[in-house]
Amino acid sequence: MPVERLVVIGGDAAGMSAAAKVRRTDSQRSITVFERSPHTSYAACGMPYLLGGLIDHHDKLIARTPETFREKYNIEALTSHNVLEIDVPGQSVLVEDLNKKKTFRAYYDQLLIATGADPVFPQLPASDANGIFALSTLASGLQVQHFMERNNPRKAVVVGGGYIGLEMAEALIRNGLQVSLVERGEQVMGTLDPDMGAMVSDALRDIGVTLYLRESLIGYEAASGKVTAVVTDQRTLPADLVIVGLGTRPSTSLAASAGIALGVKGAISVNPRMQTSAPGVWAAGDCAETFHLVGCKPIHIALGTVANKTGTVAGINLSGGYATFPGVVGTAVSKICKYEVARTGLTERESDTLGLCYVTATIKSRTRAGYYPGAGWITVKLAAEKVSGRLLGGQIIGLEGAAKRIDVLATALTAHMTVQQIVDLDLSYAPPFSPVWDPLQTAARQLLAQY
Amino acid sequence: MPVERLVVIGGDAAGMSAAAKVRRTDSQRSITVFERSPHTSYAACGMPYLLGGLIDHHDKLIARTPETFREKYNIEALTSHNVLEIDVPGQSVLVEDLNKKKTFRAYYDQLLIATGADPVFPQLPASDANGIFALSTLASGLQVQHFMERNNPRKAVVVGGGYIGLEMAEALIRNGLQVSLVERGEQVMGTLDPDMGAMVSDALRDIGVTLYLRESLIGYEAASGKVTAVVTDQRTLPADLVIVGLGTRPSTSLAASAGIALGVKGAISVNPRMQTSAPGVWAAGDCAETFHLVGCKPIHIALGTVANKTGTVAGINLSGGYATFPGVVGTAVSKICKYEVARTGLTERESDTLGLCYVTATIKSRTRAGYYPGAGWITVKLAAEKVSGRLLGGQIIGLEGAAKRIDVLATALTAHMTVQQIVDLDLSYAPPFSPVWDPLQTAARQLLAQY
Numbered sequence: 092m093p094v095e096r097l098v099v100i101g102g103d104a105a106g107m108s109a110a111a112k113v114r115r116t117d118s119q120r121s122i123t124v125f126e127r128s129p130h131t132s133y134a135a136c137g138m139p140y141l142l143g144g145l146i147d148h149h150d151k152l153i154a155r156t157p158e159t160f161r162e163k164y165n166i167e168a169l170t171s172h173n174v175l176e177i178d179v180p181g182q183s184v185l186v187e188d189l190n191k192k193k194t195f196r197a198y199y200d201q202l203l204i205a206t207g208a209d210p211v212f213p214q215l216p217a218s219d220a221n222g223i224f225a226l227s228t229l230a231s232g233l234q235v236q237h238f239m240e241r242n243n244p245r246k247a248v249v250v251g252g253g254y255i256g257l258e259m260a261e262a263l264i265r266n267g268l269q270v271s272l273v274e275r276g277e278q279v280m281g282t283l284d285p286d287m288g289a290m291v292s293d294a295l296r297d298i299g300v301t302l303y304l305r306e307s308l309i310g311y312e313a314a315s316g317k318v319t320a321v322v323t324d325q326r327t328l329p330a331d332l333v334i335v336g337l338g339t340r341p342s343t344s345l346a347a348s349a350g351i352a353l354g355v356k357g358a359i360s361v362n363p364r365m366q367t368s369a370p371g372v373w374a375a376g377d378c379a380e381t382f383h384l385v386g387c388k389p390i391h392i393a394l395g396t397v398a399n400k401t402g403t404v405a406g407i408n409l410s411g412g413y414a415t416f417p418g419v420v421g422t423a424v425s426k427i428c429k430y431e432v433a434r435t436g437l438t439e440r441e442s443d444t445l446g447l448c449y450v451t452a453t454i455k456s457r458t459r460a461g462y463y464p465g466a467g468w469i470t471v472k473l474a475a476e477k478v479s480g481r482l483l484g485g486q487i488i489g490l491e492g493a494a495k496r497i498d499v500l501a502t503a504l505t506a507h508m509t510v511q512q513i514v515d516l517d518l519s520y521a522p523p524f525s526p527v528w529d530p531l532q533t534a535a536r537q538l539l540a541q542y
Numbered sequence: 543m544p545v546e547r548l549v550v551i552g553g554d555a556a557g558m559s560a561a562a563k564v565r566r567t568d569s570q571r572s573i574t575v576f577e578r579s580p581h582t583s584y585a586a587c588g589m590p591y592l593l594g595g596l597i598d599h600h601d602k603l604i605a606r607t608p609e610t611f612r613e614k615y616n617i618e619a620l621t622s623h624n625v626l627e628i629d630v631p632g633q634s635v636l637v638e639d640l641n642k643k644k645t646f647r648a649y650y651d652q653l654l655i656a657t658g659a660d661p662v663f664p665q666l667p668a669s670d671a672n673g674i675f676a677l678s679t680l681a682s683g684l685q686v687q688h689f690m691e692r693n694n695p696r697k698a699v700v701v702g703g704g705y706i707g708l709e710m711a712e713a714l715i716r717n718g719l720q721v722s723l724v725e726r727g728e729q730v731m732g733t734l735d736p737d738m739g740a741m742v743s744d745a746l747r748d749i750g751v752t753l754y755l756r757e758s759l760i761g762y763e764a765a766s767g768k769v770t771a772v773v774t775d776q777r778t779l780p781a782d783l784v785i786v787g788l789g790t791r792p793s794t795s796l797a798a799s800a801g802i803a804l805g806v807k808g809a810i811s812v813n814p815r816m817q818t819s820a821p822g823v824w825a826a827g828d829c830a831e832t833f834h835l836v837g838c839k840p841i842h843i844a845l846g847t848v849a850n851k852t853g854t855v856a857g858i859n860l861s862g863g864y865a866t867f868p869g870v871v872g873t874a875v876s877k878i879c880k881y882e883v884a885r886t887g888l889t890e891r892e893s894d895t896l897g898l899c900y901v902t903a904t905i906k907s908r909t910r911a912g913y914y915p916g917a918g919w920i921t922v923k924l925a926a927e928k929v930s931g932r933l934l935g936g937q938i939i940g941l942e943g944a945a946k947r948i949d950v951l952a953t954a955l956t957a958h959m960t961v962q963q964i965v966d967l968d969l970s971y972a973p974p975f976s977p978v979w980d981p982l983q984t985a986a987r988q989l990l991a992q993y
Contacts, residue, residue: 506957
């Protein structure tokens with residue numbers, strides 16, 4: 092029997108998790124990974140900290156190099172190799188070696204698409220000027236780093252108040268830049284309810300970021316090919332560095348051209364085993380659709396945790412095992428200087444869209460017993476379905492020790508717990524860790540009072 | 543109709559939670575609380591930190607004074623009032639006013655017993671010597687504080703390696719004392735598996751505590767009424783201060799004398815609404831039995847969290863509402879200097895006793911992304927039932943940010959989750975908070991590999 096050939100498109104979290112999983116089960120399989128960028132298995136989430144000077148070298152962000160994959164796993168991970176086309180009936184991909192500038196065809200028995208997501212980067216006046224960056228790959232982060240070293244920018248504008256935008260705003264403040272942030276919504280962090288987002292807006296102002304809320308990007312101004320300003324629908328902001336953090340889109344043009352079915356937001360439609368509509372073709376990570384366990388709808392979410400999990404599930408199935416990925420509950424966490432921000436489940440707007448009726452409660456408590464040194468404030472907002480009392484979502488903002496509490500709510504959401512069940516949870520207590528009623532339970536008690 | 547009379551025996555967490563809850567619903571009820579000690583509603587768990595100098599005054603440990611209860615809640619909270627007898631048929635209690643040295647009888651329509659737990663204090667040679675203390679009430683903590691101020695002890699021996707013993711060992715080290723700790727078991731923290739307990743033993747040695755494991759207390763030596771040594775079955779340890787931390791026993795002699803049914807370890811038997819076997823008599827807090835949701839057995843557990851919850855449940859039912867307390871999963875957490883220790887569910891020994899077959903996995907990971915500043919080590923041990931894969935318990939030891947993760951496992955245990963479900967959980971990830979696979983999930987993945 093000829094050796095079975097697995098081809099993987101994309102060498103980051105999902106692709107390499109799958110490839111490594113397959114290798115652990117099957118020492119014979121031929122495994123080839125094509126990665127467009129020069130790096131494999133890097134921690135994209137770490138880039139704001141690299142740029143902010145919290146990490147001293149980008150090598151630390153690389154979990155495993157192509158050499159490691161070759162030597163330790165016998166996996167051929169070819170970087171700077173761009174896949175141009177998938178031929179489903181021919182079971183092959185057309186690949187361009189970006190260094191040697193030549194193309195070749197690679198044949199597969201099984202194909203895993205793990206092409207990730209691309210940053211949204213609107214084509215606007217002067218958007219091709221030097222000094223305007225969107226962060227996606229490690230290479231794009233290094234471009235920003237090199238630009239900053241060479242050009243020593245003074246005035247930065249961040250466009251978009253999502254996680255990347257906020258983390259980059261902090262990183263630029265740490266570098267001593269003057270930082271403005273433009274956000275279309277009424278508050279930054281549109282994945283939170285506006286009342287909670289307002290606290291994050293305040294936190295950003297605290298660290299010196301100038302916010303322009305309810306303003307939309309119109310374009311840029313440039314001189315000699317270098318950006319000089321960001322133009323919004325209300326003003327022109329001088330800028331010699333612009334970070335565009337407008338979210339991501341699944342990178343699925345290859346799949347679409349090959350006739351593979353796409354789902355919500357253009358993400359590749361997959362079943363729980365990560366199989367696509369095409370025979371022998373699988374997808375995992377930021378390019379694939381997933382399922383929201385609270386909203387009970389397919390969604391697209393670009394997160395490293397999900398990429399690792401779906402990559403592992405694909406890998407198990409590709410090695411003849413059986414695994415399924417049940418979905419997500421919408422958990423996310425971020426740190427903006429000393430402020431910790433986390434969310435899970437549905438926001439009010441998301442519940443409204445689904446036609447769910449809910450009650451909410453917001454409380455302020457402490458991360459430790461009030462009398463214990465270092466007790467910081469924490470604000471918790473919970474939402475639960477009317478009548479049933481089922482938890483729908485939670486949001487947390489606070490100081491050290493606040494945000495990771497979101498995981499309890501993520502677990503409770505997964506288990507379809509009610510507010511009463513959260514009040515009853517046997518959560519840990521000792522003065523250095525919590526008040527005797529954990530802030531989550533204080534919020535749940537307040538919510539319960541409305542039933 | 544005459545005013546209904548609620549009498550509460552015990553003015554700490556359970557008793558005062560219940561009394562306050564009743565008052566919020568019923569402004570007319572006569573509510574009288576008899577508390578033996580001079581304080582109400584104090585944070586007993588805070589005493590090691592008071593004695594360790596982390597809290598500057600014991601007032602900070604008092605949540606609400608009798609005056610507050612009188613003025614804000616119209617609750618008569620009589621401190622230094624010791625109940626001598628419960629007369630169930632006569633619906634009354636016999637009370638001694640410890641200050642005025644006189645007794646009187648108080649009549650009730652409903653009685654709540656919230657007498658707490660007493661520290662185990664074996665009567666041994668010279669055990670009445672000055673300088674030997676067991677911590678229970680705030681008053682007992684203040685006695686230790688006064689003793690230390692007056693006698694300036696140099697050599698302390700802590701008997702018992704449970705939470706109080708360990709927290710007190712740290713407090714005494716902080717005060718510059720030479721500290722030895724005697725523990726009968728093979729490791730300190732017998733509520734953990736020995737392999738995890740061994741790490742806590744090492745942590746104690748790290749901070750300068752001399753451990754004597756597998757040694758039993760035989761008695762004491764004293765001179766002029768003051769303790770001079772602790773005698774174990776293997777040696778005599780010089781000591782001018784001894785802290786006995788041998789656990790607690792439910793304080794239920796009053797209930798027993800009144801013919802009220804007792805359950806496991808002599809705790810008052812209650813139904814989920816906190817009703818005892820006697821008509822009109824309720825019990826809550828450390829004196830009452832509770833239920834272990836993983837072991838599916840009644841247990842006795844003396845913890846502030848449970849006292850607050852069962853007190854609230856009793857209060858709701860006493861005000862004509864309906865509430866039940868489902869039980870606990872055995873969660874506990876502690877901090878020993880920089881080391882965080884937590885556990886939930888069943889230990890190996892507890893599973894063995896129940897006849898459960900299980901597999902375990904222990905992993906070492908980091909509290910944050912490895913490349914992020916301040917990433918500390920964390921060790922997680924998980925146990926799951928054979929065949930079913932149901933989580934049975936978890937234990938965590940690590941540096942800052944480690945221990946509160948136990949709450950995810952407590953929630954998962956409550957929801958009867960399997961190891962696979964823990965792997966699939968949508969836990970939060972960002973580099974300042976966690977590796978991309980949370981350490982809990984890394985442990986769950988390792989455990990899963992055994993199925």
